Amino acid sequence: MTTGPEKKPSRIQLRNRHRILDAALNVFSQHGYRGTTLDLVANEAGLSKPNILYYFSGKEEIHVTLLNQLMETWLDPLIEMDAAGDPMTELLAYVQRKLDMARDLPRESRLFANEILQGAPRMGPHLVSDLKPLFDEKCALIETWMQDGKLAKVDPRHLIFSIWSTTQHYADFEAQIDVLMPKRPKEDGATEYLRTMFTNMLTP
Amino acid sequence: MTTGPEKKPSRIQLRNRHRILDAALNVFSQHGYRGTTLDLVANEAGLSKPNILYYFSGKEEIHVTLLNQLMETWLDPLIEMDAAGDPMTELLAYVQRKLDMARDLPRESRLFANEILQGAPRMGPHLVSDLKPLFDEKCALIETWMQDGKLAKVDPRHLIFSIWSTTQHYADFEAQIDVLMPKRPKEDGATEYLRTMFTNMLTP
């Protein structure tokens, strides 16, 4: 009702916007915001530069759109951590989901890392309004689990930081890992290692 | 002998080169390579752009110089891990040194993270020639410690990755941590947390 008279996007619009965002994700995640040129995105998307600006008002809007989409994906695994489940099971499952995400969505992980590295100039508000409340809620949940003697007592905030850092490392520092563990198989032991680490730390 | 007739750099040269590198470290670590302009570096250094190009042949040379300096600093804590010491003590001390480095040299940590994130375009060779041999050597050392029953058996490569990721996280993702743990004190529990984590995991 109060929303303007927006017409539903055509098939072409849907397809091209999707192409552009996919191409932009490739480029932004590899070169960062400043390192990304519209020409690069245009090439990658198979469109001309002015044509891209027909679908998005500018470079910034493309970047912001990606960041908004990313936020949902990013929070999802943590949201799923269930207060009703078994604490150790829930936590290990969360670690696994985060590791799977680093493996399946390395571009998204690097896009996020780039943004935070540069001081979250475009994502700062999202962190405050979306991530912070969720973070506080889940820290409190973990705290109760520890009070109940279901988990060993450690600082839940640093626990979450360590889950994020260890899992995302496999996406963000892939170039380094490629040098140090060349021609490794798909299943390279990270899953088992992280499982052991968090199990040993959190077993009461 | 075979080295050319290089004159010793004057006091002014020493001072200005140092100023430039310090300014460049600020800018590169915050904005990445492409995001850094010579004008930004010049302003930060309090010199004019052409004056900067009097001391360095170009933007690339400044960046490479920083990266070379960084490599030494970066490898140092791992080099210090001593085969003759007590395994658990040595490992925990290494964790502590890395955490101190993230705290004391966040700019260097972010410079490194930026470079790796973008695929190590300028540092790749250094990783192969300097980091890889050291990494293999220390992995083998940790392996023997585990064989001797001094440490619980885990994959030493992933162990080192987890030390790197958890410690550097406090520098590289500082913008996020500032949101999630606002106005925290200097000593915020990270030291204690990491000590607990690695102790619990590695106690045989």
Place this chain on the structure above:
DNA sequence: TTGTTTTTTTACCACTTGGTAAATACACGA
């Protein structure tokens, strides 16, 4: 088919940016 709307291309432009040439100012030993 035809008229209308949507999509794409062509040709630009203003600004930024890495870098250069040459003139000028400065430091310093004799």
Place this chain on the structure above:
DNA sequence: TCGTGTATTTACCAAGTGGTAAAAAAACAA
């Protein structure tokens, strides 16, 4: 003080970049 090499500034430039205007092409409804 003067002369010489060092350091710095001024005035540029060519390439790259984000973005625009308007014409051309394609899609589509009638």
